[in-house]
Amino acid sequence: MSIPVEAFFLTSGAAGALQRRIRAMVTDGILTGRFRPGQRMPSSRGLAAHLGISRITVTLAYADLVSSDYLTARGRSGYYVSDNAPRAPEFPTAARPKEEVDYAALSSARFTRAMAGVDRPADWERYPYPFIYGQTDPTLFDHQNWRACALRALGRRDFDALTSDYYERDDPLLIEQICRVILPRRGIAAGPEEVLLTLGAQNALWLAATVLLAPGRRAVVENPCYPGLRRILQTCGAGVASVDVDAGGLPLHLPPADVVFTTASHQCPTNATMPLERRLALLEAASRDDFVVVEDDYEFEMSFLKPVSPALKSLDKTGRVIYAGSFSKSIFPGMRLGYLVAPPSFIAEARALRSMVLKHPPGHIQRTVAYFLAEGHYDALINRMRVAFKRRRQVMEEAIAEAGLQVAGQGGFGGSSFWMAAPAGVDTEVLTQELRGEGVLIEPGRGFFDPAREARNYYRLAYSSIAPARIPEGVARIGKALARRGAA
Known part of the structure; x- marks a missing residue:
């Protein structure tokens, strides 16, 4: 039995090249069970005429489907759905269940x-x-070189980086680039054991807050501050005190705290920059009053009016600063890639916590960013x-x-x-x-x-x-x- 050409149609305004859209129509028909093994496909000439496109486009799409074993070519008789093609499930789709559990009430709707x-x-x-x-x-984005780096990361030479499970580790090539290229421009010296990759700055802040805070502990945040941080702290059970910022960012008159969160270099959202003298005084207070500082340095690359001030982490002599960085503002936010820099004992805890949620960010993204940095495209x-x-x-x-x-x-x-x-x-x-x-x-x-x-x-x-x-x-x-x- 042949599949009629009327089973295929092109939707106006749909995205993607014609060859890919034809492939998608065929694979969808096979995977949903509409096209069965052994059925004959429309001829390339007939389907091209029906769709109003070039015959070579259909021929290339069919050849691609043959290489993927969705179709098979039988000499002069044409193309058929392969006997080895993936098949649709053989059981009927179950009815959607009636929701009897109020999960919002069960979780107290805290999220x-x-x-x-x-x-x-x-x-x-x-x-x-x-x-x-x-x-x-x-x-503004460098599409060409980003694509080249992504294709390089997809190559056979990098097959392990693309496909391997790093378990709790990260791509050593990207960690090397962060330690050698990114951190020194903030004045930070760190080894690989002091860096942990995260799924963006939000994930970095969540890891830091979860490791450092618990019910009965106290956090200080800037007011106003990044809303994502406030949401994280709302769910961790710690006490939270908000301190109004001034023209120099977070002031030094702080309530008792175990952890202080700050955007010292570029206060969010007021854009204030903490003066060097206040940074040094904050680190002195951290040692004197025994608290840890989490520094969110989310936008340091966008300093173009004057040279950026040194990061708090670069001034830290006692290991009290946890530094959170991100590529979201400098490359693009959808990549969701950031990092934490901290003493090895903290990184070990954060790495163990990360492994409970995800083992590591996708290897292909890590390797692509590593090449983008190493080849100078990032700068x-x-x-x-x-x-x-x-x-x-x-x-x-x-x-x-x-x-x-x-x-x-x-x-x-x-x-x-x-x-x-x-x-x-x-x-x-x-x-x-x-x-x-x-x-x-x-x-x-x-x-x-x-x-x-x-x-x-x-x-x-x-x-x-x-x-x-x-x-x-x-x-x-x-x-x-x-x-x-x-x-x-």
Whole structure:
């Protein structure tokens, strides 16, 4: 029995090359049981005419399916579904069960409650004025060299790195590059036994908090601070004290603590940089009062206005600083790759904890990043981003001044955003929804604050993923929206 050409159709607007889409149609038909072993496929000429495409495209797709043993070629009689092709399950699909357990009640909803208020549109690219933080501008990314490194990592020479289970270890080539290329530019000297790879900075902070904190222990965080950290600490059972930051970041008058979390080099979200004298004093206090400092150095590569200050970790003489770094802002966030740098005894504990959740980040990603660093592409990318961000920052400053908006914190070293203040009576969550209707995306500030002392009139404007030509109009629309409220 032959499979009719009418079983195949191309959906307009679907992604992917034609050859891959034909392959997907055939494999889907086989795996779902619609196409059975021994059935004859439409001729390449007939299917090409039906779909309105080139015959060679169908021929190449069929040849690829033969090599994968989905199809078999029988001389002059054509192509058939292979007897050895993967088969659909032989049992019927069960009905979806009725949900009788209230899992939110069972878990006290402690995780979903911690995530409340997080609202970022997944389709942010379709908005003409996306002032959202942390996304990558594809016009700045080095697609060609990243692809070359990824293909190299897929090669036979790196087959073990691609396929092997490292167990609790990490790719030694990437660890070497982090120790030799990344950390020295922060003034940090570390050996392989002092570095652990993580699935981004969020995972690094979770590992650090879980190792260091437990019920009965105390943590200090900045206010405002990275919302992801606050969510982590909400679920670990430790006491949490929020300390208001000033123009120099985290002040030194701290309540008793076991662990202090800080974004010293680039405070999140105000962009303040902690002065060197305060950094030294904080480390002195850590020794005197017996606490550990977790340093989240999430954006140090984006310092383009003046040289970056030394990391707290580089000044640490007693092993009290746990350093968290990430490639999310410098390469791209979807890679989800970060690292912890700390004394070997801490790394051993964090590695054991990581192995309970995941053994290690994917080997192919690790090796690709290692090549991207080793061949100098990373530094070229960073230089290109710094030039672009400096230009965008200048355009943003001019637009903000023209619109009469108030900057609450912009930092002196660079970065990729401005921390803004609307007049006291403005709720920026309401403003955010209003601006979305005009194609403008901003990030309301309430989620950065201690819930007991939240402020609703702050917001963040990022320039990492918006073209310079669009910045003035986008900022002007924000100014007009505030003016309509009588607040500009």
